[in-house]
Amino acid sequence: MSKYILNRNQQDSKSGGNYELHNENGNCIRLPNHENRLDVGYFDNCRDAKAQAKTKYPSMSSDIDGCYYCCNSCHNE
Ligand SMILES: [Zn+2]
16 A cells, blocks of 8 residues: 645646546655645555545645656656
């Protein structure tokens, strides 16, 4: 299981910005600073983590996307 977090700041993307989901245990080069991390929880894969992030943070749900680097299989934009 890995701990997943959401960046509370929207990142640039072609379609207008998204909130990146990261695997905190994945040595990701794009992990946000600690004060900008929203806790999602512990999951076996980014697909489950992404679903939970959308449930937990409904106001951000339509813009949540997996990080290209550490959650590539959940990355859309
Ligand atoms: Zn990442």
